[in-house]
Amino acid sequence: MNMSRRKFCGVGLLAVISPLGFPAFANPSARVRVGVLKFGTVNWELDTIKHHRFDAANGVDVEVVYFAGEDASNVAMLAGDLHVIVSDWLWVSRQRSEGEDLTLAPYSTAVGAIMVRQDAPIHDIPDLVGKKIGVAGGPLDKSWLLIQGLAQRDHKIDLAKEGEIVFGAPPLLSEKALSGELDAVLNFWHFCARLEANGFRRLIGAHEAAEALGASGPVSALGYVFREKWANENPDVAMGFIKASAAAKKLLADSDTEWQRLAPIVRADGRELEVLRDRYREGIPNRPLADEERDAAKLYAILADLGGERLVGKASQMAPGTFWAALKT
Template sequence: MRPVFLALVALAALLAQPAHAADPLRLALQATGTTVWEMAVVSAYGLDKEAGLDLKITELASPEAGKIALMGGSADVIVSDWLWVARERAGGHGLAFSPVSTGIGAVMTKDLAIKSVKDLAGKKLGVAGGPLDKSWLLLKAHALRQGVDLEKAASIVYGAPPLLAEKAAQGEIDAVLEFWNFATDLEARGFRRAIDMAQVERALGATSDPVVTGYVFDEKFATAHGQTLARFFAMMKKAKTLIATNDEAWAKAAPRVPAKDKATLDLYRKRYVEAFPKGSLAEQEADAAKLFAVLAATGGEALVGSAKSLPPGTFYKAAP
């Protein structure tokens, strides 16, 4: 009986030991972003516990608030675009970017005569995000290559995405360049994607659908917590796959989606899945570098800062 007794004592001692604490990770996320959809699935399926992570999530009203949180040291990871990361690196801030989505907007309209940038001449075009929005600058560059100066040929109206969407719905503007989620909402309301910005990106030199947004963090944090980040990335990939393939998981995410009916929800899910990054990290970085050159030439220092090309290290490469 002594071996059995010793085994029981050893088991009791093992069970009495405190569990290994999960690694903390502070996330600052836009409340209307797709990452909160994924977090609903993470929570529902316990993926954070499975990954050994203790997530501290703060939901914020805007992307700018997330940038402030990261730069101020109150967040470890946010979701933003590689253009901002490149600008910050050029300014001496060691941020890094890991791809999440290729989701980008489109020129939306109900005018059947608008099929290309040339057809925007003489039209009233709404532009979400302002004169330095990267989609607008890419569209302008694409139009210039076809001999159309949109700022002269069209009547441009800048504004907030929801306001411009309503103006388009009310017929006050002929077309609107919208972010992907507002474009999806307009699509569900009978608008069509006259000019898809993913096609514009390819026309400007990209080989595939370029990455737009990703996880952003300080490279010093990545050096010190590489394994934590690796488990976070794997966890989020699992959540994304569940949303794409599992209707039960999608039902967990759906309450966070700004849509009221099933048809619109289905369209959001379709566009979300279409935006999963493709190709290798090297290919994604190469496409970003090509578009950065276009943006630098079009937007100048006001957009990209002092950088003339995509700064090395913008795209995060985990240590072996």
Template structure:
């Protein structure tokens, strides 16, 4: 396997001079929700307990994290497995470890008269993530299947960064909005309601809403040469999730880092994170394959490149 971006053997682990414990460098969005889990891992020493030292590098955006990872400046990033599948199809040896199944939905104001997607005909929809946002594509497929509706053609879309869509939605500037799950939680806390969740739409389309979309991404060389390190990362993640699933005091400790404006937002963020915790165990690759095929039908090469089917080895089937 050729080195990616100059990283030797696809793996560039720093090692403390005074110990043999490898340092795992995670490049993540500086204010992303994954930081709550990573903070928990570091605070409770779950990384040391599983044989590594976690170093978190805050990045300005997801693209910057990917550049750092591909250039060998980071060992781990967070992305969706569809991106990993695209990279593997292109010859890049990346592997996905589940992190979260949290997804949002299409939301409207609490007083809106809309009852289903057909009521949005002619409406303006704010969408975070762009025209190839996975949630938007799934909702479009649902609308076509159940209502014979071309959601893209029969509505007006406004694309923007998540904070901008949040502002436009809560102010009523747009009639409906699709945003990342944590912004959706804040929108719900502010009185908006979910017209249709992505989980509901996915299940209706024959997909498995339990399939985690987001995860930690590592190089395949790490899995081959240091499988205990990949298992350690997965185990530390699971330890943090188990704590966050049940311990309210841990969330109280994290609250200053959560950007929650009030108690309602805080409670919604905690509930949303907990709902997104995936079950332990291996990913159902058949279910993932069905999702990829649907995403390719909707987004084509622009979304998935040459990944017309799930590439072998996309998922690290760890024990956690």
């Protein structure tokens, strides 16, 4: 069942405005159990899907299942308790290399960035030497590895050794940055957006590092992950979920009013809500899947070299089928 991303977005929107009404869900196979973190940004899109019944309009029933941590949702996915989770293509590729049949559909190209105060005397990577840098996600975080790779290639700087690196949870690192305990912080995209709304600026983003290292455009950092066997056996359900996602993204891209409705879930208002809205919109994937897949394979090779077996396992190349083939043109 081959369908281009452009085509499925169009079909999804046609389904939303169809006057035929919403289908009933007598068939439990139309249910899609999606596992997410309780306060993760994916909830913004899923709430939009449920509030506007984009799932029903596309023949599926999205059931949101909350988890306290990413590891728990990953385990539930592998155990067969969920149909869909959100994760990155490195994890999917590693699982495929180890025998799992996971695949993904792009969810967001939004990635983290190194943030500094507006008035900080830090304007380029060399200015980070000797500085105290907070890093979310740990030493094997993709964004951190890519920025380190760029620093090494272009400036012959080993940031891990020439900076004072502090690893920690994203909220804590943001607090330390705001209090002045850190000179710079590399955080996840939504924490960066909140910092931006509170007097910080982007020094360099992971997407800039990725493109400098060979990517031809934005690559989805995260995707909706599901089993290929499930998608092949239930193509209308799998594609219905993707169409519902596309409809929600279209509304979130076009409607400022929808963001006001979501404000309590986003837990932001005013300038902070506006920045989060704008950064979310910038992260909506809009490239052909084949282009993203090709660039991801390039980045995989770089990350495999930087992070080694601890990051990617024993596979030196991204596993074929990591990106869902049904979405290719």
